[in-house]
Structure formats: C-alpha cells, structure tokens
Amino acid sequence: MPNRNKYLKIFFKEAQEHLEAVQKGLLTLEKEPANRALLRDLMRNAHTLKGSAKLVGLEEISAVAHQMEDLFEEVERGRKEADAGVIDLLLKGSDAIARLIAAQINNEEPPFDVDKFVLAFGRGEITPDLLERKAEEQKGGGEETVRANVKTLDNLINRLGELIINKKRFEDKIVRLKGLCGRTADPVFAPALQGFQRDLEEDVLYLDYLVQELHGDAMALRMLPLHTITDGFERMVRDLSREQGKLIDFRVTGAQTEMDRVLLEALKPMILHILRNAVDHGIEPLEERLVAGKPPKGGIEISARLEGGGVRLDIRDDGRGIDPQMVKEAALRKGLIGREDAAAMDDSDALYLILEEGFSTRDFITDTSGRGIGMGVVKKNMERMKGHLTIASEIGRFTEFTLQLPLTLSVMEALLVLCGGECYAVPLSYVQETIKIRSEDITTVGGKEAISLRGVTVPLVSLSALLGLPDGKTLSKSGKITALVVALRGQCLACTVDASLESSEIVVKNLGNQLKNVTFVFGATILGNGDPALILNVPDIFARAEGGASTGFRTMIEERQGKREKGHILVVDDSITTRTMERSILANHGYRVEIAVSGEDALEKVAGKRFDLVISDVMMPGISGFELTRRLRTMDDYRDVPVIIVSSLATDEDKRQAMDSGAQAYIVKGTFDQGTLLNTVKAFIG
Amino acid sequence: MTAEKKPGYDIRSILEEMKDEYWQGLSEAEEAGEEQQEYITFVLGGETFAFETVYATEVIRVPKLVKIPRVQELIAGVFNLRGEITAAMDIRPLLGLPQPAISATGRIIVVKSERFATGILTEKVEGVTPLPVNGLEPVITSLGGAPREYIRGQLNLDGRLVMMLDIAKLMNAPEIVVEHNP
Structure with a gap:
C-alpha cells in the first residue's frame, strides 16, 4: 500500500476520537x-473503527472492533441488556484497542493474545490473565534465535553479491596469469610464475568455497516458512465462508516449507485471491452440496513441498x-477471443482464459470476485516471480491451482548474450537452447519470419529490434546467425542475438523505484568488470513478439483513454481515513475528486454539479449509502451515473441491497487496495 | 543579610540570561546559515546551474551507462553505483536546453530523494560554493512552461548568470519515473 504510514497516522488520530467517544458514551449508556x-x-x-482498521491492514484492531460492534447490535436488537457486565466488557474492548494502537505506534508486538481476547470477548468473560503479555512461545526447539533487521539482512546479501563478483574477477585474472605464464621461457622466472599461479589458484578456490558457504548461510537467513503467511488465511476463509453461509474445512500441509521472504510477500496476495475465488465461486452452498451427494463441509487445501529445486x-x-x-x-462476451478461437480451443486450454485481463463471468462487480482483474494480476505476478501456474479442474468435483516457484530470486542461473553491443542476461529457466541458423533456414509464415526446429515451426524475431536498440543487426556475411530459443508455457520463440557468451550464476539486483515499471527487464546484475547487465523478462518478450492483435489492441485502448479527460468523482464517507485514502489514490491517477462527509452532504453537492461517478460508504450518520444511491437514481442527472459502494459490510445480503438500490459495484474495505478501486473506477469511466 | 540572598538570585538570572543568549545565538547561526547555504554549481547546455548541496550525495565520473529498452529519452541508462543499480538522467531536454556531447569533463551528480537515488548527467561540475540567494531574480519570462517549472530563478554574479534548479521538485516530477506499459 502506498504511503501506508501516512494513512496509519490519519487512522490513529481518527481511532483516538472514536475511542474517546465510545468511552464517554458507554459511561452515559450505563x-x-x-x-x-x-x-x-x-x-x-x-x-467505523472496524472498517478503517481493516483498511489500513490492522486486522487485530478490526477484529476487536468487530466484536464490539456485534455486541452493540445485540443490545440494540434487545437480545442483551446494557447492564454493568456488558458495559464493562465493551470498556475492556475499547481499552484493548487503545493498547493495540499504542503498541502499533511504538512498533511493538501486541501486548496480549488478540485471538484469545476476541474469543473471550465473544463468550463475554475476560479474565485478567488474557490482558497479560503473551507467554514466551516456542521456548523449546533447542535452537536460539536473534531478531535481525530486514534491512541489515538485505545489506548482508548485497555485500555478499559484491563478494561473489569480486571473486569472479580474481578468476578472470588467473586466466590472464596463465596466459602470461605461457609467454615466458625464462628458466628461473617461468617456474616461479607457474608456482605462483598455482598457489593463487588454490587460494581463490578456497575463497570460492568460503563464499559459497557464506552465501548459503546468508540466504538461509532470508528464508521463512510458508506458515508465516498462511496463518492469516485460516481466519480469512472462516470469516468469508461464514459470511456466505458455507461450511468450509481449510487445511494447510507443508507449512514448514521455507521460501525467500521476498517471494513469500509477493505470493501472499496471489494465494489470497485464489482462496477468495475458491470460497466465492468454488465451494457450493450447503443445499447444493447435499443435492450433489457431497459431504456438507467443503474442503480447501493448500499443500506445499519442495520439487525440482x-x-x-x-x-x-x-x-x-x-x-x-x-x-x-464469458470470454466471447467480453471480446477476449473470437468465435472460431473458441471453437478450436480445447477444454483444458479454455481454463486459462480466466487469467486474461478483463475476464469475468459476473456482471455485477463485487469485491471478492467478478471484477475480472484479480486472476490477471496473479498471472502477471507469477511471471514476475519466474514461476509457472497451471490450472486443473473437473466440473462438479474440484479446481486445483498449481504454483511452481523458485526458492529465491536473488541468485539465478542465466545465459549471457550479446545484443546490439550490450550484454544481457536471460534466466536459464526460460532458455531452451542456442542455435546457429543460415539464411536459407528462415521461412516466412504469414509475412512473419520463422524457422523449423525439429519439425516444429518457431517464430523468429530480432532481439535488438524487439528491444528497440539502434542496430537491428541483419544477417552476417558468413550467412550464419546465432539465435536464442526461449520457451514459455510450451511456446517457443527464437531471438536472434549477436553472440551467446556463457551461462553463469548471477546476482539479481532490482532497478529501484525510479525504474520499477520498466518492461522487458526485471532487474540487473553486475558483470565481472563492474558494468551492469540487464536481466531480460522473457514473458514481456513473448508478449511483444506475439505483437499483432494483443499489443496493438492494448495500445489502442490506452491511447483512447489518454485522450479523454479523466472524470470528476464524488467520494462520500464519514471516516476521514477512508476519505483521505480514496481521494489520494484517485487524485494521484488524474481524477478530480470532491468529498462529502455524509449522504445529505452528498445530495447537496450533486445538486449544483455533474459528477461522472459516485463512491459511497454504507453506514454513515443520517441516510445510508444505499438510500443515497436510491435518491440519486430518482434524479434526472444521476439516473445513469455509476455508483460504487465501498463498505466493510460483506454479506450477500448487503451486496443484494447495493444492487437493488441501483449501485453498479461493491467493494469491501478489507480487500480494498489501490488496484481494486482504480480498476473498478476505470471500468466505468476510464 | 540581603547580600546573602542576592547571590542565589543573581546566579539564576545570570543563568537565564546565558540561556537566552545561547538560544539567540543558535537562531542567529541558523538564520545566517540559511543565507549562506552551499550550492553545487555545474554546466548544462553550456549554462551554469546550481542547487543546494544537501541534495547531492556525490559527484562521479561518467561510468558505463547501459541503456534501458523502450523508456523515455530522459533516462540515459543505468550504472553501477557500488553495487546499487542507479539510473542516470539527461535532464537537459526537460529544461529546454541543447545537448552537447558529454566529454571527459562530464560528471554525474548523484542526488537522493525519499524514493530513490538517481544520477544527473552534467557537462561539467564547477564546484561547491555559497551563493547569495537573496539576490535571486525571477525566471526570465521568455523561458517556456516546462523549464520554468524546475527553475526557481537566476542569480547575476558580476555578469555571470547562475540558474537555480528546484531539485526537490525535479525529483518529484513524474517525467523522471518510468511509468508505462508498452
């Protein structure tokens, strides 16, 4: 999340006000x-506390606030009385939130076990020991650990990378020294030089061994078990399934499997998305399962294991x-494929259509699914992580996503190639082979060049032309050219290069914030001579090479959107955290944004102006977001203006109400991130 | 008797005075510092430019720059800054300046913002010097819109013009960040 700290600060301030109001209010209520x-x-x-906390990612605070809200609701409905016991419980809840916030501000662990607290709150009996600091967990295990700063760790790995590069330089120098040895026949000097060369070789070999060991140890420091991210999923699945009235048994096996911390962080949103889809689309409602003769409890399982490195x-x-x-x-309806494509496509390939950007089987946009962007993001992320995603499914029985990932991204095997006078690294996992081809091997298929590789026709492209390098080197005089054959999901592509150099273990460095969104390149390494070499992103190369329909289409859309002026949006929310966040996300992307603090305020604001889109919260003082939508629909100017409901209410009933009131989309705050909101807004007003 | 009481009182008031003087001295020092801030001066498109040294982390010879495929022209390439891959920018087109070739006198000034460190290609770095910014004149009106954005004004130093670059604004300019999807 961008500028999370900024939003946290706003949230802390907002929370403070709410907590004060709650504490005062409770005493009056008594x-x-x-x-x-x-x-x-x-x-x-x-x-509001619940929603805002969820929005800034403070799930624990949100959970406590949720409990409090439920209890208030029970009192409101007359199921419970606001007696001393209940008031006391609620006060304890607000104290707990205050303490969690204080801990958060001081960057400390929660001062008590929040899960246990929430359970106890639900039972209505909070014992003093629950509010104590957590007992030291995992005392056993035998191995001592220390806490390390992530930045220090990264620095350590960085320096080690430098050390590896330095060691490589030594190796280069030994080769030069060997050359020098052969050049002299001096009876005294030559043997001395040779002896020196051998000694040096031995030293460097030992250095190499030490560096390897050290690198292994350092990498192990970056590895974390999978359960560090899956622990939170259980709760998410439970909440989501409860909201939808489904019974789901969620299991994780192989949670001890360790992966690079960076990869884990990138993996988390992908798994979350797949799980949401599984709960939302996959697992059937109870009645449907019973009719189908399935066990009433649906099952979702994540299993992890090491395989193939x-x-x-x-x-x-x-x-x-x-x-x-x-x-x-659905893909046909969205225009992602043509009718003939659809007919020619076999069933297992069709499954992969769900990964296409813009794919959705639902017309009403909800946060958990149906936006038609989520799986596209999964696909993109997998490519970024050099991973492979496969989908298998059988109607009525199961859906299975398989993610194959490297253990780490910081070191990889790569082939170095020369192209347009520069050295590039291509991850070896994509490289199939390098070949020499003559001009007569090249045929044209539909106006495009191709070669035949063991009976298979493979498209041939010039890498330098693809990368937009100045010299799109033509055929050399000898008539032979070097081509690099890369493979992606069973497809091959031959790229002409000036020369293929060597394969080597490279240290991957990222390009930093300024160049984060570069295409064709996902990082760089530093060569033995100290110069950088870019690491090519093979999926981008495939996308560009396929060119034609897909790329042209996309640029066309982008051009069209660029020309049009971005829309004018009204954001209605009583929470300052949500408002500020929405406003800054939208304003950063060129939309003009105005704010209303309540439904009534919004109605006043729309009276004099024409907004292109309205984004509204549901629960606000005064009229609700649903009511606001209903009233907007009665106004001539606002009959067709899209309304997006952003709320922390996530039940089907709420979504139905949103739809009935005339809203076009529904986003739940917990899942609310920059991408979701922007993509939804984009879907309506570009 | 009164003499005995007085010393204590006096010491306290003296201490108070000393404290006041100390604070006053501090704030004066700060004010003086603001007037006499140090600037790094360098040449872009044949003209002299300057910005506050606090933004610059180092000045280096121009190393090998590796071109990044299909990005805006402003990004001249990346280089290895002690193990960190860093971009080098040619901001001259952004300021509406000509682009004479960077010769042996060419230097890269490494500047750091909150988000990233980046290099600014210059034809020459002249030095670090305090400048009397009180004499800053508004930007000449003949300058176009985009260049005016990033130039705070000019100083006339005995006939020699020094353009004051708004480096903080430049570092936040969307133009210098790669933000596209071809």
Missing part, C-alpha cells in the same frame, strides 16, 4: 440504558469446478 440514539452512535463508532504449491478445493464452456462464453 446511566441511560434506553438511549437508542446514543446506542446507534456507539455502534457506528465501532463500525523450487517450491510447488497446490491450492485445491472440492467445489463445483470450472466449466470450460461457460468460461469460453
């Missing part, structure tokens, strides 16, 4: 238990599966 207005205010305080993750649900026919139809 004296006036029949004060309904006060009760509703308190409920809204808790509700990397990690393999299977995410499987025993739900209704993916219907390739439905997928094809």
